[in-house]
Amino acid sequence: MLGFSSTATRANFELVVRNLHGGVQTLDLSAADANAACALAAQDGLQVLACHARGSLESTPTEQQTVTRMGMDVANFSFELASLMAAGLSVMEALRTLAAKESHDQTRRALLDIVAGVSEGLPLSAAMQRAPGRYPPLLVATVSASEQTGDLSASLRRYAEHQLLIKALRDKVVGATIYPVLLLTMGCLVVMFLMTVVVPKFALLIASSRHELPWTSQLLMSWGSFAAQHAWQIRSGGVFLLVALLMTGRHVLRSGAKSAWLEKVPFIGPTMRKFRHAQLYRTTGMLVRGGIAVPKALQLGATLLGDADRTRLGQAISLIHEGRSLSHALEGAQLADPVATSMLTVAERTGDLADMLERIAAFHESRLQRSVEITSRLFEPLLMIVIGLVVAAIVVMMYLPIFDLASSLQ
Numbered sequence: 001m002l003g004f005s006s007t008a009t010r011a012n013f014e015l016v017v018r019n020l021h022g023g024v025q026t027l028d029l030s031a032a033d034a035n036a037a038c039a040l041a042a043q044d045g046l047q048v049l050a051c052h053a054r055g056s057l058e059s060t061p062t063e064q065q066t067v068t069r070m071g072m073d074v075a076n077f078s079f080e081l082a083s084l085m086a087a088g089l090s091v092m093e094a095l096r097t098l099a100a101k102e103s104h105d106q107t108r109r110a111l112l113d114i115v116a117g118v119s120e121g122l123p124l125s126a127a128m129q130r131a132p133g134r135y136p137p138l139l140v141a142t143v144s145a146s147e148q149t150g151d152l153s154a155s156l157r158r159y160a161e162h163q164l165l166i167k168a169l170r171d172k173v174v175g176a177t178i179y180p181v182l183l184l185t186m187g188c189l190v191v192m193f194l195m196t197v198v199v200p201k202f203a204l205l206i207a208s209s210r211h212e213l214p215w216t217s218q219l220l221m222s223w224g225s226f227a228a229q230h231a232w233q234i235r236s237g238g239v240f241l242l243v244a245l246l247m248t249g250r251h252v253l254r255s256g257a258k259s260a261w262l263e264k265v266p267f268i269g270p271t272m273r274k275f276r277h278a279q280l281y282r283t284t285g286m287l288v289r290g291g292i293a294v295p296k297a298l299q300l301g302a303t304l305l306g307d308a309d310r311t312r313l314g315q316a317i318s319l320i321h322e323g324r325s326l327s328h329a330l331e332g333a334q335l336a337d338p339v340a341t342s343m344l345t346v347a348e349r350t351g352d353l354a355d356m357l358e359r360i361a362a363f364h365e366s367r368l369q370r371s372v373e374i375t376s377r378l379f380e381p382l383l384m385i386v387i388g389l390v391v392a393a394i395v396v397m398m399y400l401p402i403f404d405l406a407s408s409l410q
């Protein structure tokens with residue numbers, strides 16, 4: 001039997017396994033590392049589909065991280081494999097064909113490792129799972145479920161279409177923010193140039209005239225004199241600020257924009273939360289359609305959410321295990337708005353849950369796109385006006401003393 005005793009050098013792991021009867025279940029056990037945990041499960045004749053540290057769902061590799069590790073697009077791999085199998089090739093023949101056409105050595109070796117596993121008699125999901133972290137658990141779970149239903153090609157195609165839809169939505173959201181970010185960056189650079197280069201030179205020129213200045217110009221010239229005297233400190237601070245912003249942006253990109261502080265930023269936080277909810281509903285619908293139970297489908301989609309929503313999702317899964325309906329569980333965990341709750345209630349009566357989850361995702365995506373488009377159309381001209389006013393104010397305050405000086409000379 002599996003050992004569940006814990007020692008100081010062990011960690012708790014949660015494993016998704018397939019038992020001897022073909023059923024999928026979840027196990028909790030302690031081991032020195034993930035490989036040892038998988039070995040313990042294999043000793044009992046269980047096939048490990050996924051393994052991660054208990055309470056560390058965020059450490060599960062995402063599709064984007066898998067692309068980086070493998071050097072290939074997992075969605076494209078799924079689509080090509082599904083197309084070859086739909087054309088009549090077996091799994092082995094399709095994998096060998098993909099490996100033969102691949103020019104990237106790391107990707108070719110990954111495909112040949114799967115071929116070796118399948119040739120040994122392992123199912124495709126088990127062969128993919130032999131290299132932990134190489135393939136996303138979402139793909140492995142999809143393949144495992146399809147092996148029980150016999151529609152592997154259709155499941156792979158659904159997974160590829162799912163990833164393409166998520167990518168298209170992400171590209172639209174990112175694309176709508178590129179121009180405002182560039183505009184804000186250029187505006188800040190112009191203001192910094194005026195305040196650190198132009199204004200100090202004007203301050204030295206005006207100070208030599210000993211002419212009385214308006215109070216606004218006095219403040220600006222005081223800053224100019226200070227900047228001229230502490231030029232290297234200001235430049236060092238600017239470089240430090242730039243490096244901090246770049247590191248923050250890098251962290252946000254690596255974490256998939258799941259930083260807790262980002263969720264508190266007005267507009268950005270709610271928008272990202274809507275985007276993640278749309279991803280969760282679409283992913284859950286795809287997995288349920290493939291034959292995976294709702295609690296496990298939600299658990300696999302937990303990595304798409306932020307920290308706070310991931311905790312709420314865990315509470316919702318616990319409520320489902322206690323016998324609560326999906327609609328009530330998600331509503332109680334604040335993961336379903338009134339529209340989603342009503343649609344889920346209808347799905348629970350009709351039994352068409354997968355289709356309804358995808359409809360909810362489409363509804364959220366449509367509303368998110370409209371919100372981003374409207375906000376960007378309002379924000380861009382407002383941002384241009386603000387930047388223009390700031391630059392104009394600096395220029396006017398610089399030239400007011402010159403105008404006064406010219407008037408006095410006349």
